[in-house]
Amino acid sequence: MFRHPWAPYAFIAPAFLGLFVFRFIPIGLSGFGSVFSENLRGDMVFVGLKNYAELMEDPSFWNTMRVTLIFNLIINPFQICCALALAMLVRRPSRFIDVFRLGFIMPMTVSIALTSIIWSILLDPTLGPVNGLLRWAGFQSQPFFRSEHQALQTLMLVATWKGAGYWMIFLLSGLLAIPKEIDDSALIDGATGIRKFISITLPLMKRPLAFVLVADTAANFLLFAPVYIITNGGPNGATQLLMFEAYQAAFAYINHGRSMAISTIILGVVLVIAMFELRLFKPAGEDQS
Amino acid sequence: MSPRLSETLRYILLVSIAVILLTPIYWLIMSSLRPADHIFRFSGNFSIETLIPFAFTLDNYSQALQSNVGRALLNSLFVSLTTVICGVFVNSLAGFAFAVFDFRFKKLLFVLILLSFMMPFESIVIPLYTLMRTIGWTDTYAALIMPEVAGGLIIFLFYQFFRGIPREIYEAARMDGANWWQIYYKMTMPLSGPTIATASLMIFIHQWDAFFWPLVATSSERLAVIQVAIARNMTMEQANWGAFFASASLAVLVAMVPFFWLQRHYVKIVITNADR
Numbered sequence: 255m256f257r258h259p260w261a262p263y264a265f266i267a268p269a270f271l272g273l274f275v276f277r278f279i280p281i282g283l284s285g286f287g288s289v290f291s292e293n294l295r296g297d298m299v300f301v302g303l304k305n306y307a308e309l310m311e312d313p314s315f316w317n318t319m320r321v322t323l324i325f326n327l328i329i330n331p332f333q334i335c336c337a338l339a340l341a342m343l344v345r346r347p348s349r350f351i352d353v354f355r356l357g358f359i360m361p362m363t364v365s366i367a368l369t370s371i372i373w374s375i376l377l378d379p380t381l382g383p384v385n386g387l388l389r390w391a392g393f394q395s396q397p398f399f400r401s402e403h404q405a406l407q408t409l410m411l412v413a414t415w416k417g418a419g420y421w422m423i424f425l426l427s428g429l430l431a432i433p434k435e436i437d438d439s440a441l442i443d444g445a446t447g448i449r450k451f452i453s454i455t456l457p458l459m460k461r462p463l464a465f466v467l468v469a470d471t472a473a474n475f476l477l478f479a480p481v482y483i484i485t486n487g488g489p490n491g492a493t494q495l496l497m498f499e500a501y502q503a504a505f506a507y508i509n510h511g512r513s514m515a516i517s518t519i520i521l522g523v524v525l526v527i528a529m530f531e532l533r534l535f536k537p538a539g540e541d542q543s
Numbered sequence: 544m545s546p547r548l549s550e551t552l553r554y555i556l557l558v559s560i561a562v563i564l565l566t567p568i569y570w571l572i573m574s575s576l577r578p579a580d581h582i583f584r585f586s587g588n589f590s591i592e593t594l595i596p597f598a599f600t601l602d603n604y605s606q607a608l609q610s611n612v613g614r615a616l617l618n619s620l621f622v623s624l625t626t627v628i629c630g631v632f633v634n635s636l637a638g639f640a641f642a643v644f645d646f647r648f649k650k651l652l653f654v655l656i657l658l659s660f661m662m663p664f665e666s667i668v669i670p671l672y673t674l675m676r677t678i679g680w681t682d683t684y685a686a687l688i689m690p691e692v693a694g695g696l697i698i699f700l701f702y703q704f705f706r707g708i709p710r711e712i713y714e715a716a717r718m719d720g721a722n723w724w725q726i727y728y729k730m731t732m733p734l735s736g737p738t739i740a741t742a743s744l745m746i747f748i749h750q751w752d753a754f755f756w757p758l759v760a761t762s763s764e765r766l767a768v769i770q771v772a773i774a775r776n777m778t779m780e781q782a783n784w785g786a787f788f789a790s791a792s793l794a795v796l797v798a799m800v801p802f803f804w805l806q807r808h809y810v811k812i813v814i815t816n817a818d819r
Contacts (some may be wrong), residue, residue: 255645256713259721265640272693277659278797280670287673324678344556348550355800360568363798367754367770368791371570383570383586385605390589437789451691468661469696470602476665479757483774497665497755498784505759513669520666528661532654 281521286513298510305515314491315499315516321406322475322496329410330471336414337421338459338465342451344422345429355426359419366416370483373412374399385469401486405492409480422468427532428462429455464534471527496520568706575603575792579785603789611764612790615772619807622687622768623750629692630746631739636691638701639727643713665755672759686760689769691750704738705731744801745760751798769794770792 289299294421306494309315364372376384377398385395398408432455454484456463459542476497479485487494500520574582577596591644608614640646641653671690673679680686716726725771732739754770761767767775773790775782 256643256710256717257645258723262644262646262649265644265727266637268639269693269698270652272633272689272696273659274718275654275674276671276690276693277662277667280667280674281674284667284670287670296809343553345558354557354561357565359802361564362748363795363802364568364571365752365754365770365794367752367774368794371774371787372567372791376567378572383589386587386589386593397722407564413566415567427796434780471800472661472663476663478665482755482758497668500669501755501759504672507573514673517666517669521662524666525658528658531661532657 260309284514284517284521288511288518290514291511302510305511305521308512309519314494317491318496318499321492321494325406325410325477325495326471326475329413329474331468332410333414333417333421333450333470333474334463334466336418336473338425338463340418340422341425341429344426358422361418362420364416366477366479367483369412369416371464373415374484377408400489402489402492405485405489407492409477409485412480413474414476417470421470424466425459425462428459432458437461464531468531468534471531475524475527491499551575570796571788572792575651575785577788579603579783582643582784582788602697603785604793605814606783607786607789607793610776610786611767611772612769612776612786612792612793614765615767615769615790616793618766619751619769619794620797622684623747624726625684626688626691626748627743629688630697631693631742633692634694634742635701635732635735635739636698636727637698638703639705639731641702642699642705642708643723646695656695656698658695660699664691666760668756670754675760682761682763682766682768687753687757687766689754690756691746697746700742701735701738704735708734738774740805747801754796781815 266354283445289300289302290298290306291305340358344351344358365394376382377396379395379397379400382398384398389395389523394526397404399405401418436454436458476503479493481493481498482501483492487498496516497520500513500516503509503516573594576599578598578600579602581596581598597778637656640655641649675681675686680689694727712730713726716730721729752770752772753768757768757771758774761771769790773787773794777787
């Protein structure tokens with residue numbers, strides 16, 4: 255490591271200026287704005303924790319919290335398992351494997367907004383080709399996004415369709431970085447199949463998996479576009495995720511204080527999760543330097 | 544299981560997954576080439592025509608390009624490419640500092656960077672909008688570009704790569720009298736091709752994908768990016784489906800370009816990116 259009186263600060267200055275203005279100031283603003291409320295004349299008045307108290311008493315807010323947590327507790331492990339399975343499948347070089355590797359990340363090119371629109375058409379109860387196929391094969395049509403009981407699961411599957419290939423790349427790179435000798439010695443010891451995967455591959459994949467868990471959680475935690483475009487939080491609140499609630503408060507009901515309070519709670523939850531996740535990076539930092 | 548059998552099984556799995564992942568994209572592009580009144584004619588009742596169009600037309604594309612979609616595509620390209628250029632520069636500078644120097648508060652600042660990428664961007668969208676309104680940036684390109692330039696994930700990516708460059712190289716350059724800026728842009732950056740490519744791809748696809756922030760930050764038609772324009776056309780015109788499928792296909796095809804372009808470096812890029 256080198257030392258220099260000012261060079262390192264000059265090098266980090268532009269990035270930190272950006273992070274400060276566009277990340278840290280908004281965080282402060284959201285805490286600040288959450289203790290104000292607009293009165294009938296349109297002035298902002300200090301109201302203390304009233305916005306929070308209102309949220310705490312609001313059953314629809316608790317529903318949002320519950321849906322968001324359930325959504326994340328299922329989708330993140332699920333997506334990572336799918337991504338890991340894909341990575342294992344395309345790991346060994348063989349015929350056409352490059353085609354599959356490229357093909358599997360193609361859903362990345364469909365933006366989250368387009369993914370939402372396209373899948374809502376594909377899964378439409380009457381016009382959708384998926385239900386057309388189901389009926390053709392002798393099954394009953396499914397309501398998917400139109401049903402209170404299927405909407406959230408469908409949302410998870412659609413988000414996984416888009417995301418699994420992307421996270422596969424990071425896991426694949428981890429798999430490819432495993433030295434060949436380790437694999438060979440495992441074979442000599444007679445470890446094959448699932449045993450080899452659990453006792454040898456998985457421990458070596460700890461760091462890529464930690465990275466993907468962190469990045470995937472950040473990507474999914476506040477999923478917005480599909481809720482905004484497809485379900486509008488429905489049916490009956492089944493897909494009312496936190497970010498959509500904050501958006502509605504800010505732009506549909508123009509309740510500034512409430513939206514800032516929701517934003518602040520979101521930031522608090524995210525920060526708690528991030529604190530846990532920072533631990534995942536710690537051992538990595540130690541064995542590196 | 545014999546190796547032959549397990550290999551066959553593997554390919555069966557590979558092909559079925561590819562079918563699930565690619566069919567929606569195929570269906571999108573194929574539908575865009577159908578006459579508008581054919582798009583849903585075969586979709587609800589499954590037949591061979593559901594999958595293969597018997598009538599072709601490019602009408603949907605000419606219709607889409609005559610609407611606001613042409614401008615929206617250019618807006619998205621401009622915003623994405625500008626962010627890529629600024630983002631690669633700003634974040635590689637910071638990654639370089641963390642990889643090469645020891646300085647006061649380094650640990651603390653690094654934790655802030657990790658936190659900034661663990662924090663979903665959406666979580667600050669609403670307060671960020673308040674900030675933009677205060678400084679008068681709503682409805683400007685700057686509002687679309689500037690917040691996405693500095694990013695913890697990209698700093699981290701560069702940092703990981705720069706750490707791997709042996710310090711002897713820097714010592715030799717210092718002996719020759721090079722200053723740190725010269726070392727950064729004449730030595731380190733030219734060595735970092737694959738990392739720059741990966742970072743560019745990640746920034747590009749992130750900005751191309753962006754929907755929530757552009758929706759909130761810009762309200763005028765003039766500044767609509769492609770994702771927002773498509774979503775707005777859907778609701779405003781009671782869905783002109785032909786134009787929708789054509790503009791969505793265009794948005795997807797443009798996003799495919801960097802993926803195919805970087806395909807040759809694909810595995811190499813990936814290895815440099817996470818093996819350390």
